[in-house]
Each structure stands twice: as C-alpha cells, then as structure tokens.
Amino acid sequence: MTRKGDQSMTSRKSTRAGEVGRRIGIRDVAQATGLSITTVSHALHGKGQIAPATRERVRRAAEELGYRPDPVARGLVSGRTGILGLAVGHMSDRPWAGTYRPYYAAFSAGATMTAVERDYALVVVPSDPASGLWARVPMDGLIIVDPVREDPLLADCARRRMPVVTDGRPIDPGYEDVPTVESDLEHGMAEVLDHLRDSGARRVGLLSGPEPDAYTQDSERLYREWCAAASRPALVETPAASEDPVEAALRLLSGPDRPDAVHGLNETYGQALVIAARRLNLRIPDDLMVSVMRESDQSCGTEDWDVPLTALSLDARRLGAESVTMLIDVLDGKAPRNVMVPCTVVVRRSTLRTSTSRP
C-alpha cells in the first residue's frame, strides 16, 4: 500500500486497464515503472528533481509504450493550444471560387510556413459567422483577412478577449488597437499612377469596387489625392454590387472626356476593361492603357489573355507570413506595431506603347 505507485487515480483506474484499444496515457507509464504520474511527468519534461536513473527508466518505458502526452489535456492546463486560426471569407460559396482566389492560397501558404517555423499550427476557418466553426476549434489567436464592415468575428474576438490581428485595416471605429498588416498602397498606388503618367497618359481613370473594405477605400482615396496633387480630374466608376463590371467599364470609357489610362482594382476589372475597350474599338495600349491590382504574384491565367496587363502586385505570401509573426508577438505579450508590406509594379504590354502614338 505504501510502497508501489498506488496513487489514487492509478489504483482506481487499474480496474479498467483490461479494456482494449484505449489510448495509452501517462498512467500507463506510471504503472509500468511503478512510479507516480507526477514523477513520470517531471521525468519526461525535465522538471523537478528526479534521480537520473529513474529519469532514464521513465524515458525508456514511455518510449517502449509509445506514450505521447495528449495535446488536449496539456492544452487544458496550459491554456495554450499551439494553434493559430486564419479566418477567410468566401468559403461558403459552393462553386469554391473563393477558395481558389490566388490571394487566399498565397496568403495561407505564407502563413502556414511561418507558423510551422515558429512551432505553431495554422487552421483555416470560414469567416462566415453562420458556421460557428471558428468558435468550436481551439485556438490561441486569430488572423482575420479583410475584415468587413461590422465584422461579427472581430466583435466576437473583442468580447472574448481572443488575441487577433487583421490583414487589412478594420474599417469600423473602435478597433484602432487591433494590430494590422497592410499592403503599402500609399507607395504602390503612387508608383502605378506615376507609371501611367510617365508612359504618356493624360487622363487616368479608376475602376473602383463596391466593397466597403479598407483596400477599396484606401485605393480610391489615394487615387483622388494623386489626381488632386497632379491637378487632374478624378475619373472614377464603380460597378454596382451585382452588376457586370463590363458595364461600368463601358460607362467609364464612353464619355466624351474618356480616360486614356485606367487602373482596375482587381484582375476581374482589368478583364472587364479589356473587353470594354475591344467593344469600343480602343486599342491597348495605344488608345487605352490598362493596369490592375493583382492579388498575388502567383496569379494564374493572366498570361492567357490577349494582352498581358501591367499590374500592381500584392505580396500575399509575405502578408500571410507577417500576420503570423505579428499574432505570435501578441501572444508573447509584445504589442507589435502595424506592418506595411510593399507591393510592386510589374510593367507589361498593356501600358507599353510601341511608339509615342496618340489617339
């Protein structure tokens, strides 16, 4: 009774030791070595004062039995799971178009790599609040990609004091303290607009988007500021939420003072501009220069178009990596500063006029 490892739990459990298929736990190691589970735990993790011989004996027994501490139980006591969440939108669309958006693919790839390097695991959950998945999966913190207006996840995280960082600035007030990773649109937009101007564009337009996210807001604001600084008119057109963007492109290009260069806020809009230009018999780039924002340098299919488009290319991979680094910093108690990730302009044929021809 006093000698062998008869900790209460151990002896109590021994009655059901005969069960088959049970996962082997720390109790089994304790029982095998005749020690207490306390000693086993300490021996395996290098804590406490354990005789070296005992430590080795425990090690061997654990190895032989194939024991691994249950991450769930360990997580319960430590309060840490080692899991980072990544909430992305557009995952409930059945055609899956969203998932394969190159931006998400590249972002999550970069995030996963960085998480693994820092010994965290990354789990992707839909930001759709209807799927309560994000609340059901244990995680230490959450990365929210492109928070929307009155984002339910953001609000929920704040309530539960769940550490959170966002990719793209939250647009609602009250979240100014949420650490954020952003693309450096300020320089990127200036660079691409300057490029259009330097390539000979007189009237630069913008095909904006209906989404109320920070990216759209900032892009449009920076465009208007650039126009104002250059004393040029701001020519902005925005497709309605469900409208074919080609219609908006046609509106933009049909006026008497039509732009001779347009920047589209995403690749779809770029395609819409190309289609609209063809319908209006505008040659690219001679009659109309087109540039687009590209979600990732990994974008597929772009080369398939008839005209390779000059692009302001976001570094989604690095944005993902920086988000993870930032979230881990938050978990470690550091209060990180916001991070700007540069985006680069890749010049292609759609803004390279063969001669300095003018329409």
Add this chain to the structure above:
Amino acid sequence: MTRKGDQSMTSRKSTRAGEVGRRIGIRDVAQATGLSITTVSHALHGKGQIAPATRERVRRAAEELGYRPDPVARGLVSGRTGILGLAVGHMSDRPWAGTYRPYYAAFSAGATMTAVERDYALVVVPSDPASGLWARVPMDGLIIVDPVREDPLLADCARRRMPVVTDGRPIDPGYEDVPTVESDLEHGMAEVLDHLRDSGARRVGLLSGPEPDAYTQDSERLYREWCAAASRPALVETPAASEDPVEAALRLLSGPDRPDAVHGLNETYGQALVIAARRLNLRIPDDLMVSVMRESDQSCGTEDWDVPLTALSLDARRLGAESVTMLIDVLDGKAPRNVMVPCTVVVRRSTLRTSTSRP
C-alpha cells in the same frame, strides 16, 4: 447554503472571481443565474429535463455574458477535437518551393473546403518527423500525402491508433488496411500512351523519377505493361536523385534508337525534355512528342513555355476532398473502400503534329 447555487466548485471559485481578464466560463453563467453548472450545461445543450423558463433564463445569461464553452475542455471529455490533420512533405525547405507546389495548394484547398462543409477544421503540418508538430497539435485523424518508404508518421499513427488515410498508396508492407485515395493512373497512363501512339509515335519513352513513392512505381509499371502489351520496347531513363533531369533527358534522346515521344512523370521533367530536345535540334512535336504529368489543373507558368505541353492532369482538388471524406468516414466508424480519382488528358501542341510528317 441549500438554496442558491452553491455547488462546491462555484463557491470555491468565487474567491478568485475578482480577477480581471479571466475568460468567462460556465461557472460564471451558473453564478449569474443562481443555478448549478450542471443545469447550465444541460440547458445550453438541450439535454436533461429543464423547465423551459429556466432554459431561456440560462440562454439569455449566457448570451449576455458572451459565454462560449471552451473547445479544449469540451474536447477533453468528448475525446474529439473536430480537427483533421494534413501532413505534407517539403515544408522544411527554406526556399519554400515545396509549399507552392500546385499539388499541395490544390489538394489542401479541396481538403479544407470539404472539411469545413463537414464541420471539421483542417490543419496543415509538416510530415517531417523532426518537427514534432503533428504530435503536439490535437487532431482526430491524419491525412498523409504521398507516404514515403518506411514513413515515420505512418508508423507512429499505427502505434497510437490514430485514424489515418493516405493520398497515394503506402509502399511498405503492413499498411494494406490503411484507406487510400489514389489517382487512377491505370486508365490515365493508358490514355496518354494511347494518345501518343495514335498521334503517330512509334517509340514511346518514359522519363521516370528517382523517388520511391507509389506514384513513380505505378507509373513505371503501367508504362512497361503497356509497352509489353503493344510489343514495343520499354525506353526508360531516370535521373539520379541530385542530377539535373536534363542530363537524363539527353541520355534518353541521344541513343541510336531514340524515342519519338516521351512522357515525363512531372512538369520539371517535361521542361527538361524540351530543353534537351532543343539542344539536340529536335523539333516538337514533329521530331519528338512530349507529354507530362501535371500536378494540378491550376498549374501556373506552364503557358509561359515556348511549347504548350500535353498533360496527364491530376485532380488534386478532388483528391483532397475525397481524402477528407474518407477520413471522416473512418472517424464515424465506417470502413471505407479505397477511392480512385480519375485524371484527365489535356492535349496541347506538344503532341499535335501539324502534318503527319515523319522524322
């Protein structure tokens, strides 16, 4: 003492209720409603017999306090975490080339989508056993992509009775019972080889790979069987592990009885074949037809080559989806049958001779 909710834990804890920043738990809801945690749990989950009024009172209090049951604690008692693991290789390579392999990207995208639809979360971990990450993150089951010879993960999973499915057949004996998702190479290889023959190829060669995985083994075996059935010679060349595949391609194409069509087991080998052909002044497709296995229909960059290559295209997205479905079936106690996912031949210029010219 008898009336209000003075369950032992509740009263014991009340001393530390003053702490700030604590996550609010079921105890707080119990305290707020004056009920026991048992009743709260039952009320929130629709179990037991609770008066409708009480149930509603609990619901309201929980909502007001923003209570969500801790997934970790819940997982400890239920034994389920709702997390599926996906082990992929090549994640420790610092240049990250592996991660961006289209196969993994498409596979994990498909797997994530299906997991989410089935209310599971999916976490990607490196299959590198040095990183013990996969053992530290709680998961209900694991998908192992392309198990290698004497795969440590596979062995570990078997020891710990962790439910596991593989993408690609395990090559070691003893794992015949592991449920597996595979590409239907049997039909795919036949289709692409038949296509080469029907396009006029007399001598079809194979640029194989040094990897000892099931895909390479099966492809080579099927190729040899096809050759035998067609009474043609088998022309196989394999680059050494660290050799430039162009060298192997040159060997294959330099002999006196060189093949006039070659199938490469991955896109890199296809590129090597194109380079080798150019060096040897062989025109594609007139002097040499080239086809390749493509990891995914989402492959980037292929269009950039000078010659669009005919491809045997794997449906990585669907492979990922089927793997998840299969793993969930295992978790639900079903013993699923192995699944074959068809792969499709996409004919491009590299096997389309302009005329029926012969070298």
Add this chain to the structure above:
DNA sequence: CACATTGCCCAAAACGTTTTTGTACGTCAA
C-alpha cells in the same frame, strides 16, 4: 542528540467542460 538541509518522490488540486448518478419535491393511484 537535536536540528536544518538536501535528494527524491508522491498526493492532490487545478484546468473547464460533459456525463452519470443522485435527491428533493410534488402528484397521482390504490
């Protein structure tokens, strides 16, 4: 010999739930 120190180990608490097993009370039938 009395007392502190050290080395080695163990029992129990704690983590936050769910599940099992009670218990008090009221109602109804015999």
Add this chain to the structure above:
DNA sequence: TTGACGTACAAAAACGTTTTGGGCAATGTG
C-alpha cells in the same frame, strides 16, 4: 397513507495532463 412515478435540479465523477505543496528518509551540522 403509502408507494410509484415524474419533474427539476444539483453533486460528483470523469477526461489526461501539469503544477503545487508538501513528505519522508538520509545526510550534514552544531
């Protein structure tokens, strides 16, 4: 009046760890 039964809740066990606070010898110290 009594036993059976139903209702509405509570106590405690259980999940598998880690952490806390010792306990018990053996050894050293005065």
